Amino acid sequence: MGEYNTELTKIVDQLNRSATQVRSVEKRSLDQILGVALQRNASDVILVSGSPVTMRMSGKLQPDGNAPLNAEELNGLLLPLLNASKSKELQENKSVDFCFVRASIGRFRTNIHHQRSTLAAAIRILPEQVPSLESLHLPPALAMLTERKQGLVLLTGPTGCGKTSTLAALVDRINARRHDHIITIEDPIEYQHANHNSLVEQIELGQDTPDFAQAVRSVLRQDPDVILIGEMRDSDTMAAALTAAETGHLVLSSLHTNDAAQTVSRILDTFPSGYQSQIRQQLSLALLAIISQQLISAMDGAARYPAVEILVATGATRNLIRRGDDHQLRASIETGRPDGMLTMEQSLVELIRAGRISRETAFAHCYNPDDLRRYLVS
Numbered sequence: 001m002g003e004y005n006t007e008l009t010k011i012v013d014q015l016n017r018s019a020t021q022v023r024s025v026e027k028r029s030l031d032q033i034l035g036v037a038l039q040r041n042a043s044d045v046i047l048v049s050g051s052p053v054t055m056r057m058s059g060k061l062q063p064d065g066n067a068p069l070n071a072e073e074l075n076g077l078l079l080p081l082l083n084a085s086k087s088k089e090l091q092e093n094k095s096v097d098f099c100f101v102r103a104s105i106g107r108f109r110t111n112i113h114h115q116r117s118t119l120a121a122a123i124r125i126l127p128e129q130v131p132s133l134e135s136l137h138l139p140p141a142l143a144m145l146t147e148r149k150q151g152l153v154l155l156t157g158p159t160g161c162g163k164t165s166t167l168a169a170l171v172d173r174i175n176a177r178r179h180d181h182i183i184t185i186e187d188p189i190e191y192q193h194a195n196h197n198s199l200v201e202q203i204e205l206g207q208d209t210p211d212f213a214q215a216v217r218s219v220l221r222q223d224p225d226v227i228l229i230g231e232m233r234d235s236d237t238m239a240a241a242l243t244a245a246e247t248g249h250l251v252l253s254s255l256h257t258n259d260a261a262q263t264v265s266r267i268l269d270t271f272p273s274g275y276q277s278q279i280r281q282q283l284s285l286a287l288l289a290i291i292s293q294q295l296i297s298a299m300d301g302a303a304r305y306p307a308v309e310i311l312v313a314t315g316a317t318r319n320l321i322r323r324g325d326d327h328q329l330r331a332s333i334e335t336g337r338p339d340g341m342l343t344m345e346q347s348l349v350e351l352i353r354a355g356r357i358s359r360e361t362a363f364a365h366c367y368n369p370d371d372l373r374r375y376l377v378s
Helices: 002-027 030-039 071-081 084-093 141-145 163-177 212-219 235-246 260-269 273-286 315-323 326-334 344-353 359-365 369-377
Strands: 044-048 054-057 060-063 095-102 106-115 118-126 151-156 181-186 199-204 226-229 250-255 287-297 304-312
Touching: 030 044, 030 071, 030 095, 030 106, 030 118, 044 071, 071 106, 071 118, 084 095, 141 163, 141 287, 141 304, 151 163, 151 235, 151 260, 151 273, 163 181, 163 226, 163 250, 163 287, 181 212, 212 226, 212 235, 226 235, 235 250, 235 273, 250 260, 260 273, 260 287, 260 326, 273 287, 273 315, 287 344, 287 359, 304 326, 304 344, 315 326, 344 359, 344 369, 359 369
Parallel strands: 151 250, 151 287, 181 199, 181 226, 226 250
Antiparallel strands: 044 054, 044 118, 054 060, 095 106, 106 118, 287 304
16 A cells, blocks of 8 residues: 555655646746737847846846746747748758748848857847837928938947837838838848838848848849848948949948948948049949947936937038048037937937936936037037
8 A cells, every 4th residue: 555655645745747748838938928029118138057037127127027048948939930942941041030920920030140059049029110310209300301312321230229110100201191112121120011102112131131232233223213121231232232222222220330421431441442432422423321220228318319420411511521531420420419310418418308218328328428428518
């Protein structure tokens, strides 16, 4: 009888452990993790072995309060997202970018990669609706750029500063107000644009085209009015974008730079020295605007607001770029308010006076503290 009870106890213990494991797996299903992230208004979810599920809320990372993930759990969460081609790309490159949809939850952009010989992922939650410039709290000057028929508009700033959302809002405004053919080239497609007054095509890197530069050259033969290039990563893409902007197209794109002068330098430095004079000339003629953006945490910690530097291409700023006097662009922006220009410090002061951010936060994000102090006093 004692042996029977001992055996029975073992069976019960095994059943309890199995039930616990099942409940643990259920708690860690990807849909549930993403659902919690949406409820908490998180912008990103980060999954790393040895750490709990971590969510970015109002710009700050916070663990979800559950036990750390292990490598086996991560494989179970992430591998089912991959089709054959994405799985092969992950094996070859150790990293892969793509979007996926959960019908009852929403759309997500994800990067799956390797760290410490285990899988990890960063998942960006994409809003259901394409944002408007107004909903993003962006300056009215940006809306004026959507009325232009040709030229180059560049969105710049660090990763996660809202460049993609701002570009989507510009496209959406054009889509609603103009009767144009809009073609976007993205890696991957984040916001899906329905046709309104315009016809919108969306090309995804790896799925519809091998690279940005080839896609831009092909798009020029597809009768576009507006071209969005998700990111200008190399000299071939930059050269193709400048050509498109010079030949009667409105071109929108992005770069990972902090301000207007740095953006001009980054573009030029991508080309061999023998071509830089020609590229400088092209850029001075094709450029419409450079918008440098940061996302700043609100005083209540529950939201973030964009602070922007705006360089508008006027006769004076074009001459500075053509002559190589990039260091004088800031002074031109500072005195260019009538033309819609704005320095980062002027934008931060507007956010302070509107009661949206604190002075301390503004000083942490400004480029020139002395200018910020001067604007606050005046």
